[in-house]
Amino acid sequence: MSHWQNLTNVPEDSENNFKNKMENPEQKKSPEYKPSPDNHVPNPEMVEFFETEVYPVLSQLFEHRYPIAEVQQRYNQLATQITNRFHRPELPVKLSDVESKDNAGNNLLPMGCDFKDGQPSISLFVPTLKKIFDMEKAMNPEKHKERYEDSIVVGYLHELDHLAGGFIGTIDENLQTTIDHECLTWAETCEHTIKFFVETGREVNQSDLSFYNTWKKCGRNPYSKRWRDFMSNMYGGLKRNKGK
Ligand SMILES: [Zn+2]
Numbered sequence: 228m229s230h231w232q233n234l235t236n237v238p239e240d241s242e243n244n245f246k247n248k249m250e251n252p253e254q255k256k257s258p259e260y261k262p263s264p265d266n267h268v269p270n271p272e273m274v275e276f277f278e279t280e281v282y283p284v285l286s287q288l289f290e291h292r293y294p295i296a297e298v299q300q301r302y303n304q305l306a307t308q309i310t311n312r313f314h315r316p317e318l319p320v321k322l323s324d325v326e327s328k329d330n331a332g333n334n335l336l337p338m339g340c341d342f343k344d345g346q347p348s349i350s351l352f353v354p355t356l357k358k359i360f361d362m363e364k365a366m367n368p369e370k371h372k373e374r375y376e377d378s379i380v381v382g383y384l385h386e387l388d389h390l391a392g393g394f395i396g397t398i399d400e401n402l403q404t405t406i407d408h409e410c411l412t413w414a415e416t417c418e419h420t421i422k423f424f425v426e427t428g429r430e431v432n433q434s435d436l437s438f439y440n441t442w443k444k445c446g447r448n449p450y451s452k453r454w455r456d457f458m459s460n461m462y463g464g465l466k467r468n469k470g471k
Contacts, residue, residue: 270324273353277322281356284376285383293380297423302384308391309347318390319348326354334461335359337379340386342395349386363432374430381420381435388415402462409458414449417442 293299309318327336337355341348359378363371389395392415394408421439424431431439445454 273322273324273357276357276360277351277353280360280375281351281353281379284379288380288383295423295427295429298380298384298420301419301423302387305384305387305391309387312391312393313342313345313347315346319346321348321350323350323352324354325352326358327352328355338382338386340389340395342390347390347395349383349390370430374432377424377429378432378435381416381424381431384420385412385416388412388419391415406455406458406462409462410449410455413438413458414442414447414454418447 287293288299288302291299291303293302306318310316327339328334335355335358337352337359339350339352341350356379360371360375363375363378367374389408389412392412394412396405396408417439421431421435421442425436425439441454441457445451445457448454
């Protein structure tokens with residue numbers, strides 16, 4: 228099963244549209260996210276997990292009814308930038324049954340983005356998303372739901388930051404380029420997304436919080452040595468897996 232996010236539906240005046248959607252809940256049905264036959268997750272347990280724990284969170288963004296207005300506006304802005312950059316009306320969101328992590332086995336990679344044959348896309352690694360869900364639940368039974376939902380939104384907007392900025396990996400990309408891309412992309416994600424979760428007092432998971440706290444300590448400078456060292460440490464074990 229693959230899902231397609233229609234980027235052409237982003238309204239000119241997204242702020243007013245956001246308010247309209249909030250006032251007219253009957254408008255919330257989304258035309259933007261539809262199944263495609265070319266990709267599927269065969270494991271029914273994973274499909275069910277995606278449908279119950281992941282899709283309801285992301286659909287709030289796609290349907291312009293996300294409860295934090297700044298985050299919704301950021302999503303709209305990125306969707307417009309991606310449309311302008313790639314001239315494609317849709318952004319395929321592919322569900323993968325791969326459990327994705329770096330070669331060192333330290334970092335779980337729940338999402339990724341790609342650019343192939345002129346078409347950008349996002350991949351969601353559903354078994355990894357589920358593993359993170361289970362870990363959050365074990366660590367923090369009371370607040371895990373909010374924390375998990377916020378981490379999905381941060382992760383998704385981080386992938387949109389990659390696409391909007393043109394910081395897209397290729398198979399033969401070297402590690403230094405990956406780190407350059409992550410320095411610039413996480414700067415955007417910290418400054419324009421994580422910041423609003425922190426400021427509104429939402430639960431932010433440890434990983435996202437460590438990115439944000441380091442970003443502040445670096446003086447919000449994406450070219451600082453400390454920021455690059457942090458990214459090198461985070462992504463140092465990452466090597467590209469061909470054919471994944
Ligand atoms: Zn990234």
